[in-house]
Amino acid sequence: MQRWYRTFPHGLPGIGLLVLRLVIGAKLVIEASSCTLDPQGLKLGAWLLSLLALGIGTAFVLGFLTRLVASVSVLVGAAVYLWHPAWASSLVNLASLDRICVALAIALLGPGAIALDAHFFGRRRIVIPPVARS
Numbered sequence: 001m002q003r004w005y006r007t008f009p010h011g012l013p014g015i016g017l018l019v020l021r022l023v024i025g026a027k028l029v030i031e032a033s034s035c036t037l038d039p040q041g042l043k044l045g046a047w048l049l050s051l052l053a054l055g056i057g058t059a060f061v062l063g064f065l066t067r068l069v070a071s072v073s074v075l076v077g078a079a080v081y082l083w084h085p086a087w088a089s090s091l092v093n094l095a096s097l098d099r100i101c102v103a104l105a106i107a108l109l110g111p112g113a114i115a116l117d118a119h120f121f122g123r124r125r126i127v128i129p130p131v132a133r134s
Contacts, residue, residue, distance in 0.1 A: 007110065008115070008118040008123075010113045014114055015112075016112075017109060017112030017114075024102050024103065025059070027057070028053045029054060030057075032057060036051060036054060063111040063118070067117075070103045073099075073103040074100055077103065
């Protein structure tokens with residue numbers, strides 16, 4: 001896990017990453033929950049895509065496994081954008097070009113210091129007590 005998480009920016013860069021994660025995550029959660037609660041005859045693939053968007057949005061908001069989730073978001077968004085352009089315009093909008101770019105930026109930059117990833121996988125200070133000599 002150390003390769004995925006090298007740095008967790010503090011201060012203004014960390015707040016900027018938090019804002020990016022919250023904006024894209026909240027938008028995905030809101031749109032995906034509206035699609036899953038009111039399916040209106042959605043096909044199985046589209047319904048599963050909205051469930052995936054709900055999970056991705058929740059992970060973005062919490063900052064949990066951020067780089068992995070952002071990479072999955074980029075790949076799924078690009079696949080939907082290329083193979084099902086009708087879904088990209090009518091569904092959860094996981095495949096809009098601006099969301100793909102923001103998810104790619106989050107995948108490259110990481111979660112920031114204000115995330116569950118920083119809590120679980122961040123650097124720890126190890127204090128070695130002095131040895132008593134006799």
